[in-house]
Amino acid sequence: MQIEHLSSDYRVSLLSKKDVPKIYQLYQGNPLYFEHMKTQPTLENTEEDLIILPPGKQKQDKFFVGFWEKEELIAVLDLIAAYPNAHTAFIGLFMVAKEEQGKQTGSKIICQLLKHLKQEGFSTARLAYVKTNPQSEHFWKKNGFVLNGEEKDQGDYTVALMEKML
Template sequence: MLRLPEGKAKADKFYVGFWNNSKLVAVMDFVYAYPDEETIFIGLFMVDQAYQGKGIGGQIVTEALAYFANNFRKARLAYVKGNPQSQHFWEKQGFKPIGCEVKQALYTVVIVEQSLGD
């Protein structure tokens, strides 16, 4: 959660908690202007297991993307290849593969993005 993409500073990374009364139900982190000035990068999105499958994650993403559309033209993220739950969720949110996969030490990630404000 502390790692930053090359060329980005701590000031470019933000964490947002989503609450239901006093219960933290989801967390998202994002990096402003990465990999370019027109793109917001979602680095992490986790929804409490008790709230999964109820549409809350999709609602959070929809509202976050609407907010990001004020300043960015695209949203981008990566999910672990071979994780059908993540792939299905992000495809349902309108994210599409850009044809780039990045091999990490233990896994490969699929890069996906979505245009904002269309």
């Protein structure tokens, strides 16, 4: 996947260990997300996000990318190609910097992402959000995702799955 084409408005790059402090800073600006996950961001779990994979997926299937405006990290996206099937791209995490929220930045990035995924040959985008997080549900519905009826117990919280046909 050519990640540089994920956005025409922002510079996009694969994130690595050297970016962990900037990712962690972005995470800290989103305490509500972590409240629903019943955890807090740490440097350790931030670094873990760079490598964690769903069952059966390989390192080459994961794209943990940052969206940059000049030198500022304004959003992060964890994208898993061909999961849970060959025609689906899974959004494992999408988070926008606090300063960019309410400016349509997130919706603009998702719109461009979905167009690119379709060009890459995917027919569906899928994600899971924490059921107790109405802000997340609202964002994804606003961007055309619909509940597919599946829920998964994650121990401390339950996620609801959503999909969008591309």
